[in-house]
Amino acid sequence: MSSCCVLCGRDFNSNEALQQHKRDSPAHKFDYTTCDRRFRSATALAQHLRDAAVHTQSFKHLTTFAIPPRKRKPTTKQKPSTKPEPIKKxxxxxxxxxxxxxxxxxxxxxxxxxxxxxxxxxxxxxxxxxxxxxxxxxxxxxxxxxxxxxxxxxxxxxxxxxxxxxxxxxxxxxxxxxxxxxxxxxxxxxxxxxxxxxxxxxxxxxxxxxxxxxxxxxxxxxxxxxxxxxxxxxx
Structure with missing residues (x-):
């Protein structure tokens, strides 16, 4: 089961690899105060980290923060239905x-x-x-x-x-x-x-x-x- 680093937008094959990333990556070499809050999406979390005063100093240390792009469903144009003309009698x-x-x-x-x-x-x-x-x-x-x-x-x-x-x-x-x-x-x-x-x-x-x-x-x-x-x- 893969693990994801929300701050960096990266996926890892295991939780051990994720923990090693958090220990070694420069993006995580800072102190920040946790808010004990849950967010429904990575976009909402990123906005919180950027705007909340408690995270202002910590956010400056982030070198990259990738938000996965939203996949769009392909749209197909529907052809207008045409009724056949009635046969003249x-x-x-x-x-x-x-x-x-x-x-x-x-x-x-x-x-x-x-x-x-x-x-x-x-x-x-x-x-x-x-x-x-x-x-x-x-x-x-x-x-x-x-x-x-x-x-x-x-x-x-x-x-x-x-x-x-x-x-x-x-x-x-x-x-x-x-x-x-x-x-x-x-x-x-x-x-x-x-x-x-x-x-x-x-x-x-x-x-x-x-x-x-x-x-x-x-x-x-x-x-x-x-x-x-x-x-x-x-x-």
Whole structure:
């Protein structure tokens, strides 16, 4: 067990070596009066020896007094946590409002696009399908496909406002969800539904035919959200 000389700040392998140091070291060749006090640290003891009047003469004889430096714990910077962005499953298309408004004006109807994507405050909502084209957004995939069963939810709000949520489809190859490029069927379906809600007698818009393949619900975000009619002619 090692012994320490508090005055000199030195460690010794045994108590005998410490006692020999106290006998032989010039730093201990002086008389001083003990105070019979205990200190919690070497720093507190050194300050006492330096400032107390009873030790003033004795302290002058000290040639060295080393206080062991305090070890600092290494600090590690914590990286700020970043939440992953949620994967988009649908979009709204306010840029197509002009096409919808042109069709509504034929029957003297005027609606404004409501940009808040809100399910709770709508007066009416209706699920149907439109047509469009997809290009996979995965840079490592080059898949392109067309669909006549793109799920869409049309919603009407108070004060003659509306919007429509168009759902994405996932690529068959890599399962990446992609946003569609819409054709004229979007404006026709939205305008038709708004006219129906407004009490206008109107013929259903022309549809170019059935889909060439089966509707794959596992690739349709509308199906996953419970808003896909799966019936192309379900106007």
């Amino acid at each position: 649908w979009s709204m298309y306010p840029s197509l409002d002009t096409d919808v408004s042109d069709l509504l004006s034929e029957d003297n109807l005027f609606f404004s696009f409501y940009e808040k994507d809100d399910d709770n405050s709508c007066i009416d909502d209706y699920d149907t399908n439109i047509m469009g084209q997809f290009a996979c957004t995965n840079p490592a995939c080059t898949a392109v496909w067309t669909s006549k069963q793109i799920a869409i939810t049309i919603r009407r709000y108070s004060n003659k406002r509306y919007n429509a949520r168009v759902y994405y489809q996932s690529c068959k190859r890599c399962r990446t969800a992609s946003e569609p490029q819409l054709d004229y069927s979007y404006a026709e379906r939205v305008a038709y539904r708004l006219k129906k809600w407004s009490g206008v007698q109107v013929e259903p818009p022309f549809f170019s035919g059935q889909s060439n393949g089966p509707h794959m619900s596992d690739l349709c975000e509308g199906c996953k959200e419970g808003h896909c009619s799966k019936i192309v002619l379900g106007l």
